[in-house]
Amino acid sequence: MKAWRASILTFPSPGQAALESDGLLVVGPDAQGRQVVQAVGAWQALAARFADVQVEHLPGHIIAPGFVDMHIHYPQLDVIGSPAEGLLPWLENYTFPQEKRFSAHDHSAQTATFFIAELLRHGVTTALTFATSHPESVNALFAEAQQRQLRLITGKCLMDQNAPDGVRDNTEQSLIDTESLIRRWHGVDRLGYAITPRFVPSCSQAQLRGAGELAATYADVWIQSHVAENKDEIAWVHRLYPQARSYLSVYDQFGLLRPRAVYAHCIHIDDEDRALMRDTGTAAAVSPTSNLFLGSGFFDYAAADRSGFLYGLASDVGGGTSFSPFHTMLAAYYVGREGQTKAGVSLKPQQLWWQHTGGAARALGLEGVIGNLLPGCEADFVVLNPQATPLLARKTAQAGSLDELLFALIVLGDDRVIAKAVISQAEFASGP
Template structure:
């Protein structure tokens, strides 16, 4: 076993934060040999229970759960910061050309290294990500994730229509490939598979029907797609699926709404859709930097709370503008302020942090497994330096309470705050936070 002495940030069942200014985190194997958190709490209360266990002292640092990114695109790493008039032109001009390059297996392997390095640099220890329509893009990412011991969930994109050569797949073969990938990767090491229709307009009814059949056959796999991101996209969906009540109900009609189904954006939905999300157990991946960048709209936090469905935060790289959870949390704060209501909401710092950790784990159906520092949780955590830059150090030094401390890091933080990252109980990244 190993122990770490520092401040500890974790979460209660109601989403509120628990903070121990002088805490002890004890990590060790469980009965199955997995590295898990064995104890977490006040140092004074726990230190005597673990004689002989080596303690790493981290003064001035905060141990927090590794961040969880509920939605992003592995092959769009190089698309970040590409200018466009909106979602659909952005897809045509940048996304599809970049994704077509993944037909080259060597390119997919090289990009897997880049992508995972960026996640870890920013303290993201679990992600739910799209690959491309090429099956070996999944293999490249999950092979490297397995080598690093990461918890990663990924899926081959399904898109058999309205897609250019180089990324469009063939209906029957795409479903065969998906099932083969499920059998290869679901439940292997810390990996999972997600059935991944790109979005309803990119899939024929036959492909969506086949995806739903696979989802029924393999209830433990995840499902991921997009819904109601952009008004032009919604009009297109209504033309293609005229008998569907709404964009979201298209997925329901094909058996793709259930527990472990994550739908990115969920901006332009109504209360009937929100009730459907809650009843089905599906969750929303809120992607504020992407929505702001592409001018798509604002997630309605107040309506989501009223309906009671699950949601969490996502970077949505490469429509999103950063891998940094701090940038994502700050953008979510802006979105809450603007909202779809006249007043808007002021999202509490603890709530923003919960959305990127324990709340995201709940959305994935992995509550109690990741996203928290509780006994039994997998030992994925970050070592944060609240004095990583001079301005941040000045701000956090004057924090009067936990909300002020967390909000200072949300507003002023970036990857420099993430000093170390532990994956499966092993420190995988050691770096001194920059002093400027």
């Protein structure tokens, strides 16, 4: 076992944080050999009990759960910051040309190495990730994640229509490849597979039907896609499925809404869609920097909470503008204030942080496994330096409450705040 002494942030209940100002986090193997939290609490209360355990003392630092990114595209690493008039031209002019390159294993492997290093540098210890339509891209990303012991979920992108040469796949072969990849990677170490139709316009009915059949056969894999991000996209889906009640309902008719199904954006949906998500256990990945950057619209937090479906935060790189969870949380705050309701909502700092940790874990069906530092949780955490910049140090020194401290970090923080990420006792230092 090993222990760390610092201020420790946990979530005793959903959306409610607690900070132990002088705490001890004790990590060791469980019966399956996973590195998990064995004990957490006040240093004074636990020190004698764990006197024989090696302790790393980190005065002035905060240990917090590793961040969970619910939706990110690793092949779009080099697309980030590309100008476009909106979602569809951005895909055509930047995204698809980049994704063609991932048919080559060497390019996929090099990008996967940089991508995962960037996740860890920003304190992200779990990610639900899009690959491309090329199996090579999936194999390279899984291999790199396995080497780093990262908990990562990804899958081959399904797109057999309305896509250019080089990224468009063959219907039958795409489903064969998907099943082969599930059998090779799902459940190996800390890896999980996600059946990944890109979005309705890119997938034929045969491909969506096959994806649903695979989802029924492999009930513990994830499903990921996009829905109701952009009004032009919605109009396109309506032309393809004129009898469908909504964009979301198309996925439902193919058996693609269920627990462990995650749909990015969910901006332009109505209460009937929200009820459908709630009743099927389907979750939303809220991507505020991407939605602002592409002018797609605002996620309606008030309606989501009223309906009661699951959601969590996501960077959505490369439509999203930063890997940083701090940037994502701040953008979510802006979106909440603007919102789709006249008054907007003021998202609380503890709630924002929860949406990017324990709340995201719950939306992925991994509550109690990741996203928190309570006993039994896997020992993925970040060490935060609240004095990382002069302005941040000045502001956090004046914090009179946990909300003020967390909000200062959200507003003023970036990758410099992440002193290091720790995964199963393997440490990854931040910095340039």
